[in-house]
Each structure stands twice: as C-alpha cells, then as structure tokens.
Amino acid sequence: MSTATHHTEALALQALSRKPRQGRSLASFERMLEATKALMIETGGDSFTLQDVSERGQVSIGSIYLRFESKDRLLHAVIAEELQTILAKERAMFDEVLAETSSLGEFLPLYIARYSTFLEEHAPLLRTIMARAEVDPAVSEPGKETARRSSEMSIAAILRFRDEIKSADPEAKALAVFQIIFATIARQFGLGSTPESSDPYLWGFIKDEIAKMALAYLRHAD
Template structure:
C-alpha cells in the first residue's frame, strides 16, 4: 500500500504532525457517524481544531484526504487482524475450533468498523486508488486467517484444500459484508452500538451458520 506521503504533503515538524494526525482521527470519527459524502471539510477542521488553511496545506481536497485516512485506517486494521490471528493460533486447536474462531473474528472486525469501511467501499467503486488499496488490504488480512485454517490441512477432506478454504472464506466475507450493509449507501444501524437484541441474535446465528457451512464444505469429499 502506498504511504501517506503518496497522497499528502506530510509535515516534518512535531506540532504540524500532531495537527495532521488530529485531522485523520477526526475524519475517522466522523466516518463512524455518517457517510463521507455527508461530511464537510469545515466539520473535519472544527472537530480536529485545525484551520482550513492548514488542511489545504497538506492535501489538495476532500478526495485526497480520504485516501490519506484510508492508509492510516487500514494500517490499524491490519494490526487488529494480526492480533486476532495470533490469538486464534494460541487458543484454538483443530479445524472444529479454528473455523468458528476465524469466522467470528472476521465478522466482528467488519462489524466493529462497518461504518468506516462502507465509505471506502462505496468510494472505491469510482476511485481506483481507494479501490485497489481496499482490495489489497482485504487480501492480506484474509490471508492470515486462511493460513490458520490450512494449518489444519490434515483434517480437510476436500481434494483441493487451498481452493476450498479460499472459496469458503470469500463466500463468508461476502455474506457478512452484505449482512452489515457494506455495499449500501444508507447507514446501517446494525454496524453501530445501537443494534437491538434481535439484531445481535441474528448476527450470532449467522456466524454460527457460516461456521457450520465452512466446516461441512471442508470435510466434504466431492466425487469429481
């Protein structure tokens, strides 16, 4: 992934760097509240306590700022995937434990960051830079979980373990993303802290069903 300096004039002095970081943090906070096209640069400056002139001294406009924010956000998300992958590796034993742990971790990371990811995904459909960065991050993060499942290769009965795991994970991601509304324009309340008990129950049931389906697929020995 290109560094932040590929999209912005990154300050070198300490105070200026702190101001720039506040802009990034404020933008992410606002993205958790509503879509990027509903946020103004004036709001970002007000939330961060940085002047509009200072912001334009670092980026040329709103589109470039979103690219900067995406870099930082995806860096942090990759760290969370690494922590989860390490935890699963240390705690889960065998396919029957690893698969549910992987499905739950992937889903809950998506759920926690649904509002922010939605803006990147929607913008990525028209911005090739954001789209490419998002796809690469998803590939790298999912690869950590795929490796965990393939570490249980001896238990997998499918004739093509790598293909089976990759296909299964792709379908699980697509289902979770659809459930969370990551491909929709409207804000999904379920991606926030305001989810109802019924929605949370539906989510837990979905994770359980997806785990069962992936396990069944990996333990299935096709005739062809």
C-alpha cells in the same frame, strides 16, 4: 513489502504535501485525521467541508492546507491509514485465534466470532471506503489489494489445519469456506451494495451454524 502495503503506503505518501514533525504539529495532524474519519462515518461519505474538519479537529484551515493540498488528499490519507490499520489488526487477530486453537473444530467458531466482531468494528468506515473506491481510481487499487491480502490471511489460517481437510484440493475448499463466511458477515454489517438490516439474535444463531457447516464441508471427502 506486500503489494497491499505498497499501494496503501503510496496512497498515504501521495496524499501528504508536508510531513508532520513531532510535538504540536503531529498532534494537530492526528486531530485532522480523526476529525475527518468521524465526519466520514457520520455522513456516510464525503459530504462535509474542510471547515467542518477544522471545527471538529480544533485545527486551522491553514494547518490543513499545509498538510494537504485538497480535501481529496485528506480523504486519501484517512483511507490509507484505515487500510493499514485493518491489515495490522487482522494479523494480530489471526495470531491470537491460532494460538488459542489446535483443531478445525476449535478454530472455525472462534475465527467466525472474532472476524465478525472485527468487521463490525470497521464496517462504518469500510462502507465509505468501498463507496469511494467505486468513483476514485486512487482508492480503488489499494482497496482491492487490501481485500485480497485480507482473504489470503483467512485462507492461510484455515489451511493451518490442512491435515483435517478431506480434499485433493484443500486450497479450493478453504477459499470456498472463506467466501461463504465473508459474504454472510458482509451482508450482516452492510459491506456490500445494499446494507442489510442487522438482527443480533439471528446473527448469533447463524454464525454458530456457519461454523458447523464449514467444518462438515471441510471434513467431507470429495
């Protein structure tokens, strides 16, 4: 089990007071999580009540307290689920991109396009998780470990084309390329301290140019 998975699963287990069983209890539990997730995205944080969750998820307050002893624990469960989902979907995304490409020139533009779509999809909830991690120690470590595992997957994917990287230290170049790509995408979708205005036309141009710059950098001999 990876460290990221360990911390995230621990967060999920600690959040629950009582595990749901199959049938109606499981369906009710899933509605709690979905309602909470929707409210987190809508409010940009946690400025909602358990009554709001109850009404949105069509579950009783008693049912919520049966599973979670507090609103914080419910938030932790949602965050843990999202972090686990992110890693699973990211692995699948990389498997698909690597299966479709056979060179750096093919990989980089497809990777950037798919990765940006992936982060855009999860950005609304990721922003709330990042904000929560700044003030909640229980979320901070799972968030950091998930981010590290995510970066490791990107770097490992780039290094699949190690033979094309002109450097005595290909790992350092792969890390630099990932950091540039992530920072640019994160800025586009507001995954940072200050959300940026999104410009779809400009982003369409920039992500193509980033792929060209990254390819030139990786293939340039030190």
